[in-house]
Amino acid sequence: MHSNSRSKILNIVIILFLFSSLSYAESLGAKNKHVDSWAANSKALIDKMIEENSAAKGAYAVFDWDNTSIFGDVEETLFLYQLDNLLFRMTPEEFKYSFTHYADDKTLGNLEIPNDSFAKLYNDAEGHTVNISLIAKDCCDDFEFLYANSNRMNPKKGKMSIDEIKQSEQYLDFKAKMWFTYNAIYNSFNVNMAYSWILYVTAPGFTEKEYKKIIAKAIDNGMKSESKKLFFESPFALKGKGIKISNTCSGNYYKNAIRTTSEISGLFDKLMKNKIQVYICTASLQQVVETFATEKKYGYNLPLGHVLGMRLKKDANGKYLSQYDFSGNYMVNGFKGKSFNINNILVPKYNSNPVMVGGDSDGDYYMMTELSGLNAVKMINNYSPVQLVLVINRNKKGMIGQICSIAEDQMLSGKSSAPAKVVLQGRDETTGYWIPTEKTAAFQH
Numbered sequence: 001m002h003s004n005s006r007s008k009i010l011n012i013v014i015i016l017f018l019f020s021s022l023s024y025a026e027s028l029g030a031k032n033k034h035v036d037s038w039a040a041n042s043k044a045l046i047d048k049m050i051e052e053n054s055a056a057k058g059a060y061a062v063f064d065w066d067n068t069s070i071f072g073d074v075e076e077t078l079f080l081y082q083l084d085n086l087l088f089r090m091t092p093e094e095f096k097y098s099f100t101h102y103a104d105d106k107t108l109g110n111l112e113i114p115n116d117s118f119a120k121l122y123n124d125a126e127g128h129t130v131n132i133s134l135i136a137k138d139c140c141d142d143f144e145f146l147y148a149n150s151n152r153m154n155p156k157k158g159k160m161s162i163d164e165i166k167q168s169e170q171y172l173d174f175k176a177k178m179w180f181t182y183n184a185i186y187n188s189f190n191v192n193m194a195y196s197w198i199l200y201v202t203a204p205g206f207t208e209k210e211y212k213k214i215i216a217k218a219i220d221n222g223m224k225s226e227s228k229k230l231f232f233e234s235p236f237a238l239k240g241k242g243i244k245i246s247n248t249c250s251g252n253y254y255k256n257a258i259r260t261t262s263e264i265s266g267l268f269d270k271l272m273k274n275k276i277q278v279y280i281c282t283a284s285l286q287q288v289v290e291t292f293a294t295e296k297k298y299g300y301n302l303p304l305g306h307v308l309g310m311r312l313k314k315d316a317n318g319k320y321l322s323q324y325d326f327s328g329n330y331m332v333n334g335f336k337g338k339s340f341n342i343n344n345i346l347v348p349k350y351n352s353n354p355v356m357v358g359g360d361s362d363g364d365y366y367m368m369t370e371l372s373g374l375n376a377v378k379m380i381n382n383y384s385p386v387q388l389v390l391v392i393n394r395n396k397k398g399m400i401g402q403i404c405s406i407a408e409d410q411m412l413s414g415k416s417s418a419p420a421k422v423v424l425q426g427r428d429e430t431t432g433y434w435i436p437t438e439k440t441a442a443f444q445h
Contacts, residue, residue: 067392077258119184173242192335312325360392
């Protein structure tokens with residue numbers, strides 16, 4: 001079918017869903033009160049899959065976490081919380097190493113971040129190119145000042161309170177450039193590079209017990225924060241000592257909120273009641289998501305041991321290091337690493353592929369396709385393919401857009417020769433609430 005005709009038909013389907021849910025939308029606007037809001041077709045197919053696999057031997061489902069199981073990104077929320085509160089346990093020398101390195105699957109160790117120029121979007125405020133060496137000098141200089149003067153980062157020698165230090169130009173510069181660097185790496189090089197970098201500059205120096213206390217506070221703070229765009233700019237006064245960057249110029253904003261998703265927690269509960277095990281496969285640090293997914297107060301109630309995430313080595317005292325933990329043939333848990341780790345850990349455990357996979361982005365593409373054969377991708381094993389794929393529709397293109405197109409074709413035709421059913425779920429990108437349609441409402445700012 002021609003893409004324009006398909007889009008017109010899909011829009012008609014969506015309009016019918018929207019009319020049927022008008023009272024819900026009015027209620028949400030008037031009372032800001034949420035009700036379960038599955039897209040009807042998606043819910044029906046998921047219920048059918050659960051019924052067919054209830055209590056089946058080896059039945060389990062795997063979901064992404066950030067922007068799939070929750071609204072928002074918990075690792076980024078933690079990153080900003082640590083920046084806001086100067087919660088770091090590294091010396092300046094340790095920080096410099098962390099800032100310039102990342103984990104690499106091919107070498108099973110650390111590599112230096114390339115010194116190539118960042119993407120044009122991440123030029124400085126005057127249009128000059130920026131690379132890791134330039135931004136590292138500024139951030140490391142800022143970190144050295146903060147470490148020497150903050151009584152939170154350095155209780156023995158620091159004289160400035162957190163309120164005093166947050167008024168300094170070095171702090172404002174540090175916060176802006178740390179966020180800038182994360183996004184520059186993410187959009188200029190390898191996404192897995194950014195995923196490991198953000199762990200390297202936040203977790204080292206903490207024990208797991210210490211870090212989980214910070215994680216819990218960051219989650220609670222993100223849960224109560226207003227959903228809006230935040231921008232961080234470096235102060236002009238420091239221009240003579242380094243580069244001037246503007247996150248506003250690049251559109252490099254942060255949405256300052258995370259939210260639980262009752263539809264997903266309800267789905268987890270229903271799957272588990274039907275003896276279908278539930279696992280998370282995430283590119284966030286494993287302990288970060290475990291804190292969120294297993295604490296009863298958040299409503300997901302997953303058992304410990306059911307999160308596959310990014311992993312860091314620890315030293316003899318149990319403190320995180322700037323080294324990825326590849327032990328057990330465990331890859332960086334993003335993109336192809338997700339399907340690799342599922343195939344290496346869960347598939348042998350259950351002697352089967354998952355019955356269902358859920359995600360929202362290109363980072364979930366390979367676990368959606370290599371375990372199902374969707375989009376003519378060669379499967380990673382010879383087990384029966386995943387039966388159903390759920391995509392949280394975030395209006396993305398790229399590889400995940402191809403999976404969304406498969407879902408649209410299946411919706412319009414009512415049948416498919418694809419090896420798995422694919423369903424879409426829409427949400428309101430401003431509130432984080434789901435809406436009872438396959439289409440997503442864009443962020444209103």
